[in-house]
Amino acid sequence: xxxxxxxxxxxxxxxxxxxxxxxxxxxxxxxxxxxxxxxxxxxxxxxxxxxxxxxxxxxxxxxxxxxxxxxxxxxxxxxxxxxxxxxxxxxxxxxxxxxxxxxxxxxxxxxxxx
Amino acid sequence: xxxxxxxxxxxxxxxxxxxxxxxxxxxxxxxxxxxxxxxxxxxxxxxxxxxxxxxxxxxxxxxxxxxxxxxxxxxxxxxxxxxxxxxxxxxxxxxxxxxxxxxxxxxxxxxxxxx
Numbered sequence: 106x107x108x109x110x111x112x113x114x115x116x117x118x119x120x121x122x123x124x125x126x127x128x129x130x131x132x133x134x135x136x137x138x139x140x141x142x143x144x145x146x147x148x149x150x151x152x153x154x155x156x157x158x159x160x161x162x163x164x165x166x167x168x169x170x171x172x173x174x175x176x177x178x179x180x181x182x183x184x185x186x187x188x189x190x191x192x193x194x195x196x197x198x199x200x201x202x203x204x205x206x207x208x209x210x211x212x213x214x215x216x217x218x219x
Numbered sequence: 220x221x222x223x224x225x226x227x228x229x230x231x232x233x234x235x236x237x238x239x240x241x242x243x244x245x246x247x248x249x250x251x252x253x254x255x256x257x258x259x260x261x262x263x264x265x266x267x268x269x270x271x272x273x274x275x276x277x278x279x280x281x282x283x284x285x286x287x288x289x290x291x292x293x294x295x296x297x298x299x300x301x302x303x304x305x306x307x308x309x310x311x312x313x314x315x316x317x318x319x320x321x322x323x324x325x326x327x328x329x330x331x332x333x334x
Contacts, residue, residue: 145327161321207265210264213262
């Protein structure tokens with residue numbers, strides 16, 4: 106049973122560019138959440154997708170957008186990259202209806218913006 | 220609104236000594252509480268969680284935590300530290316009606332183990 110997978114593992118971009126990160130949830134899960142973890146800090150919630158719609162959003166600008174596909178996988182897009190967007194981006198999956206299902210995290214994508 | 224405060228950004232203990240990592244939370248609704256561990260250059264792994272029921276929760280690798288509502292605390296302990304416990308530990312909270320909701324993390328405590 107595959108856990109949460111993310112791609113790519115590492116990425117280097119320059120300021121102003123756009124980036125797309127991908128996440129496949131754990132088998133049987135229908136909800137995907139994205140988190141940003143800056144160096145030396147705890148993860149911060151970006152947004153959550155369920156039934157192909159954004160259900161919750163954290164305090165992130167509109168440059169951060171996402172998508173969820175019918176197979177429950179998800180993408181995180183960041184436009185007009187800033188140096189401050191350099192971070193580890195974590196994806197977590199869960200099952201919405203049970204209410205008690207643990208959120209499982211992927212290994213993350215490390216983004217460096219130069 | 221919810222928040223988590225982890226007391227001590229860095230804790231160092233000797234191998235074999237007691238590990239105590241402190242966490243206090245604030246929540247306007249009954250919370251679900253979690254401890255996650257992060258090894259260098261890796262994602263987050265769930266150590267243990269409290270949802271309802273027994274307030275003393277046992278997790279993986281010999282860790283346990285006790286939910287104390289009166290003190291709004293959820294401290295993590297392990298009786299005897301091992302070198303492999305060296306990692307970053309995060310306390311986290313979600314509203315108690317759904318653990319699928321957004322997770323609010325503390326800023327983390329780096330645990331070092333002295334030989």
